[in-house]
Amino acid sequence: MAEVDAQKCFDVALDLVKQAGKVVREAIKKKKNIETKSSAVDLVTESDKAVEKMLISGLSEAFPDHKFIGEESVSAGEKCVLTDEPTWIIDPIDGTMNFVHSFPYTCISVGLWVKKEALVGVVYNPVLEQMFTAIKGQGAFLNGEKLSVSGEKDLGQALVFSEMGTSRDQEKVNTVLTNITNLMPKVHGFRSMGSAAMHMAYVALSAADAYFGFGAHCWDTAAGFLLVKEAGGIVIDTEVFAG
Incomplete structure (x- = not known):
């Protein structure tokens, strides 16, 4: 090649x-x-x-x-x-x-x-x-x-993006809502703009501290991944990380 x-x-x-x-x-x-x-x-x-x-x-x-x-x-x-x-x-x-x-x-x-x-x-x-x-x-x-990511490490002081997604499968909806319900008391603030790529770009910008979501496709994150990494941030698969 x-x-x-x-x-x-x-x-x-x-x-x-x-x-x-x-x-x-x-x-x-x-x-x-x-x-x-x-x-x-x-x-x-x-x-x-x-x-x-x-x-x-x-x-x-x-x-x-x-x-x-x-x-x-x-x-x-x-x-x-x-x-x-x-x-x-x-x-x-x-x-x-x-x-x-x-x-x-x-x-x-x-x-x-x-x-x-x-x-x-x-x-x-x-x-x-x-x-x-x-x-x-x-x-x-x-x-x-x-750009540079915020560097915030205290979840209680973090503005966090998440997303409802486009599925209306009840099991997935319940999972998403449970995740958001669990997150809300632990973070400084919660936002959802409706675009995974914009969420990741704004994390790179340090306009928010983290983006958390399940079900994103590769086209949602392929460019945002590099933006976050090059701005000094990290991108992880929470399932792999938890393992």
């Missing part, structure tokens, strides 16, 4: 994400054509599909040998397999429910993983003009300003 030029990959991705951001910024104000996927609250719009197609098309042209995992492609039946090959992991609109309601916490998330490790991460909220970026070993940034 040829050496991957991280800077070139980052530059191409950044340009494409900026273009895709224009689509999201204009569409969020308009009436949407909404479809459902796994549940009545697991939504997809024509903008999700258009943005993913735009990103994959542009990246394929620049990097014909790279692989792709896209949320809407997987939803349409494509396999979700991460190999050692350079793989772009894309969530065209993370926070589709927010997007549908014109709630401005929505973003485009693009991560490049090579040999199963995060190399490039971009999370862009085009409504609030927040561009979070990271290249492995070079730090994490918001609109060019270097």
Whole structure:
């Protein structure tokens, strides 16, 4: 496998994400054509599909040998397999429910993983003009300003993000509600913005101290993972950690 030029990959991705951001910024104000996927609250719009197609098309042209995992492609039946090959992991609109309601916490998330490790991460909220970026070993940034996690270690002083998710399976809903009920008395504050990628980006920004959740997909976290790591934070699987 040829050496991957991280800077070139980052530059191409950044340009494409900026273009895709224009689509999201204009569409969020308009009436949407909404479809459902796994549940009545697991939504997809024509903008999700258009943005993913735009990103994959542009990246394929620049990097014909790279692989792709896209949320809407997987939803349409494509396999979700991460190999050692350079793989772009894309969530065209993370926070589709927010997007549908014109709630401005929505973003485009693009991560490049090579040999199963995060190399490039971009999370862009085009409504609030927040561009979070990271290249492995070079730090994490918001609109060019270097980021650092809060460093807060006292859970009682921590502002924590969590999420209800898009499943309405009663057992899962009960589990999520139990987790939140157990967390609430132990933390300083609790917030939910409806976007895993934005949650992780805000942890990197130190706007919150932690994000805790179950059931996120790889496209929700592929870019945010690198943002948090490059900002000095940690990302763990609580089940593995507990073991």
